[in-house]
Amino acid sequence: MDERQYLERIKQALVDLNRDRLLVETQAALDEGVDPTRIIKEGLSAGLLLVGDQWIRKERFISHVLVAAKAMGAAQELVEPHLAGDSWGAGKIVLGTIKGDLHDIGKNLVALMLRSGGFEVTDIGVDVPAERFVETAREQDADIVAISLLMSVCLDEVERACELIKGAQDVRARILVGGPPVSDAVAREIGADMYGGFDAVTALESARRLLSQLRAA
Amino acid sequence: MNHLERIVAAIQHTKPDRVPVTPLSINRSLRVLGYTTKTVLYDPRKMADGKIAASEVFDDDAVVAGTDLFVESEALGSKVEVYEHVPVVVDYVIKEPTDLDRLAVPDAKAAGRMPVVTDEIRLLKEHFGDTMVVVPVTCGPLTMASQLYGPEQLLIAMIEEPAWVHRLLDICTETALGYWREIIDAGAHAIVALEPISSGTLISPDQYREFVGPYVARLFALANEHGRVPVNHVCGDTVPIIDQMAGLGSPLLQLDYPISMGEAKLAVGDRVCIAGNVDPVDYMLYGTPSQVYWKCRAVIEEAAAGSGFILGAGCDLNPRTPTENILAMVHAAKDTVYNDDLTVEFIRESYLRPEVKPARKPA
Ligand code: B12
Numbered sequence: 257m258d259e260r261q262y263l264e265r266i267k268q269a270l271v272d273l274n275r276d277r278l279l280v281e282t283q284a285a286l287d288e289g290v291d292p293t294r295i296i297k298e299g300l301s302a303g304l305l306l307v308g309d310q311w312i313r314k315e316r317f318i319s320h321v322l323v324a325a326k327a328m329g330a331a332q333e334l335v336e337p338h339l340a341g342d343s344w345g346a347g348k349i350v351l352g353t354i355k356g357d358l359h360d361i362g363k364n365l366v367a368l369m370l371r372s373g374g375f376e377v378t379d380i381g382v383d384v385p386a387e388r389f390v391e392t393a394r395e396q397d398a399d400i401v402a403i404s405l406l407m408s409v410c411l412d413e414v415e416r417a418c419e420l421i422k423g424a425q426d427v428r429a430r431i432l433v434g435g436p437p438v439s440d441a442v443a444r445e446i447g448a449d450m451y452g453g454f455d456a457v458t459a460l461e462s463a464r465r466l467l468s469q470l471r472a473a
Numbered sequence: 474m475n476h477l478e479r480i481v482a483a484i485q486h487t488k489p490d491r492v493p494v495t496p497l498s499i500n501r502s503l504r505v506l507g508y509t510t511k512t513v514l515y516d517p518r519k520m521a522d523g524k525i526a527a528s529e530v531f532d533d534d535a536v537v538a539g540t541d542l543f544v545e546s547e548a549l550g551s552k553v554e555v556y557e558h559v560p561v562v563v564d565y566v567i568k569e570p571t572d573l574d575r576l577a578v579p580d581a582k583a584a585g586r587m588p589v590v591t592d593e594i595r596l597l598k599e600h601f602g603d604t605m606v607v608v609p610v611t612c613g614p615l616t617m618a619s620q621l622y623g624p625e626q627l628l629i630a631m632i633e634e635p636a637w638v639h640r641l642l643d644i645c646t647e648t649a650l651g652y653w654r655e656i657i658d659a660g661a662h663a664i665v666a667l668e669p670i671s672s673g674t675l676i677s678p679d680q681y682r683e684f685v686g687p688y689v690a691r692l693f694a695l696a697n698e699h700g701r702v703p704v705n706h707v708c709g710d711t712v713p714i715i716d717q718m719a720g721l722g723s724p725l726l727q728l729d730y731p732i733s734m735g736e737a738k739l740a741v742g743d744r745v746c747i748a749g750n751v752d753p754v755d756y757m758l759y760g761t762p763s764q765v766y767w768k769c770r771a772v773i774e775e776a777a778a779g780s781g782f783i784l785g786a787g788c789d790l791n792p793r794t795p796t797e798n799i800l801a802m803v804h805a806a807k808d809t810v811y812n813d814d815l816t817v818e819f820i821r822e823s824y825l826r827p828e829v830k831p832a833r834k835p836a
Contacts, residue, residue, distance in 0.1 A: 273632070317677040319628040326629055358561045361624055361675070408754045409791060437754075 259290050263299040266331070270303030271310075273320060275327040282331040292338040300328045300335075301372035308369055308457045318365070325368045346374035347399030347467045350392045350429070352384035354403055354417065356410040362435065363404040365456040370402075373460040386417035393421065393429040399467055401429045402452065402459070408437040411446065418447035430466050434459055475604040476534040477662065484702060484724050484746045486781045488815060492773055494784040494806035495535040495748065496757075496799050497727075499610065500558050501790040502527030502537070509792070510540045510558050517592035524593075525600055530796065533803050534783075535663075536597055538609035539590045542667045545612045545648050546620035548585035549576060558792045567622040570630075570637055576621070576644055581651035594659040606662050608704065611652060613668035614645040614688040615676075621645070624670060631676075631684055638684060646688045653695055663702035665727065666692055672709030673731075681714045686721055693722035704748075708788050715740045729787035730755075735775035738782070747776060748783035751802065758791045762801035769805035770819065777809070777817045 262285040269278035285295055307324040310316040349370055353363050360382045370377050380392055393401050401421055403414050418431055433443050434452035443451035449469075452462040474482070474490045482489035500510050503523035513519040524536045543560045547553040552564035567573060581587050590609055597607045612620070618641050619627045630638050649666070656664055670676070671685045689705060696703035705723035707714070710731040718726050719741040728737055728749035737747050749772075751757060756768050769784055776782050784806045790799070808821045 317680065318675055319632045319677075319680065322625055322629045323632050356556075358556075358559075364625060408758065409793065 266299030267303040351402040352380040353382040359406040369456040405435040415446035497786040521596035535606035542612040548579040591659040598660040608663040613666040616670040617645040665704040669708040738776040746781040750787040762797040765801040
């Protein structure tokens with residue numbers, strides 16, 4: 257078998273939500289010397305993104321995405337000791353749900369998709385005040401601050417976070433916002449750099465676009 | 474007709490004098506006396522007083538007892554922290570699946586805040602007697618389970634360990650049944666099972682069939698046995714499950730804004746009564762009174778004919794919802810009259826002119 261076939265089998269095991277087979281296939285690929293970075297990128301992450309795609313097309317449900325992500329986590333543990341270092345090159349993201357809002361199911365799915373797209377995600381949880389987004393972005397020297405909200409009344413605090421981030425000279429992060437109360441127009445109005453889209457899969461695409469804008473700047 | 478008779482007529486698909494209305498003001502009601510959820514949480518007198526005062530201002534057709542959907546999970550041992558307007562779970566009682574073995578059904582007469590809510594119901598009943606619907610909100614079994622184990626863990630377990638989830642749901646259902654018995658004893662006319670976690674955005678119709686339907690049906694059967702009205706409320710999208718919801722023993726479905734009431738009415742026919750579903754945020758919180766009024770009239774036109782309809786918001790009103798908007802909703806209902814053939818007419822055409830849909834963001 258060539259590398260591609262190994263990767264294809266890993267992807268398929270994940271799409272089938274078959275954790276046992278996923279671990280066997282991942283180990284087999286490692287034993288055959290398949291590049292561990294490719295296992296993560298083209299096997300595991302690609303598989304999770306496929307499950308994510310099926311979910312936003314309503315062919316599958318959130319349960320399936322979470323089960324796939326959990327299985328992927330177990331397989332990743334097998335691969336990690338073989339990794340030379342983070343060779344992904346995708347950026348650093350600070351992600352949280354804004355103050356006053358305690359919904360996190362959507363945000364956690366966004367974190368999963370961003371991670372499977374290679375981003376290094378620092379999840380700072382729910383009910384996060386504007387200041388903490390700024391501080392964490394500064395500490396991490398983050399590329400992107402991603403803010404989630406489900407409660408429309410918390411939009412003002414998101415606006416405040418945007419102001420603080422833009423005002424902080426030593427924070428270079430671009431701002432991505434998402435959640436049902438946000439749209440392109442709202443994102444612009446409150447001073448964010450980009451509306452991240454309606455779902456977690458689009459969130460990853462948006463983060464990639466925002467990162468390339470940042471790097472081109 | 475008094476408020477209770479009007480709602481009963483809607484549920485029985487007979488002729489109400491006009492469209493009944495329940496804006497779904499829960500924590501919002503407390504604000505009429507300047508209270509927040511946090512300040513009344515352990516004080517049934519204040520809870521009842523807030524609701525009574527609001528009922529005088531709004532003059533709607535039901536008074537909602539309780540404040541939140543964390544009473545049961547707190548009684549079961551999850552740690553709850555109270556924000557100004559809403560309590561939340563900060564520590565789940567089940568950390569490992571084996572923790573389930575230690576979970577015991579609490580005594581609803583004494584556990585946590587359960588007696589606070591039942592006392593509030595008694596005070597409301599004392600005040601209104603049988604002229605006004607007194608209806609508490611409670612937590613449905615699946616949502617309760619999510620507050621004991623965490624929503625994501627639960628969603629995973631529904632696929633990986635379904636038998637375990639059913640054991641957990643059984644304990645949640647027993648807990649709810651105990652609580653519902655006390656609520657029935659306190660004299661509530663109706664009881665709502667809130668199931669936000671069974672929203673179509675979170676679970677599939679098959680998962681609803683397996684993990685929600687059979688459990689809420691047990692609650693609904695208990696209420697029916699005692700001549701009380703069990704209410705089935707699911708937040709968010711109910712399009713994929715509306716047909717199932719209509720067959721679970723609850724004669725009243727309370728629907729959120731993502732479904733159209735016309736579509737819902739078509740789906741349920743005269744099997745059940747539907748209540749809803751004006752967007753609690755876009756319209757009730759951020760709209761103008763005239764936008765709310767005309768939206769309500771549109772909803773009435775879609776679904777009120779044939780009776781079996783109650784006008785309301787899609788979900789719990791935000792505590793900052795303007796009084797004028799709630800009054801505009803009640804106004805729309807009061808501007809109707811039912812004919813003998815159960816068609817609806819508007820008796821007034823002079824309210825403020827219709828406006829376009831409100832903006833997403835507050836001014
Ligand atoms: C589940 C739920 C809850 C659970 C939350 C559990 C948890 N740990 O998250 C519980 C029961 C605890 C809860 C509590 C409350 N809730 Co609630 N809840 C919901 C519900 C039913 C589903 C939300 C959900 O998880 N959806 C599934 C996920 C996958 O979708 P999502 O969150 O939209 O996320 C996706 C996208 O938006 C996007 N995305 C999200 N974040 C980000 C960020 C970025 C950067 C990007 C790019 C993309 C992105 O990607 C995600 C994945 O695809 C919705 C109703 C609905 N409309 O569906 C109400 C809803 C969100 N809740 C609401 C309210 C008001 C409340 C309460 C105040 C109680 C109440 N009165 O009902 C409390 C508030 C607590 C608080 N202060 O936050 C309102 C909010 C109204 C508003 N617009 O302001 C809603 C809309 C219900 C309604 N119609 O009124 N709720």
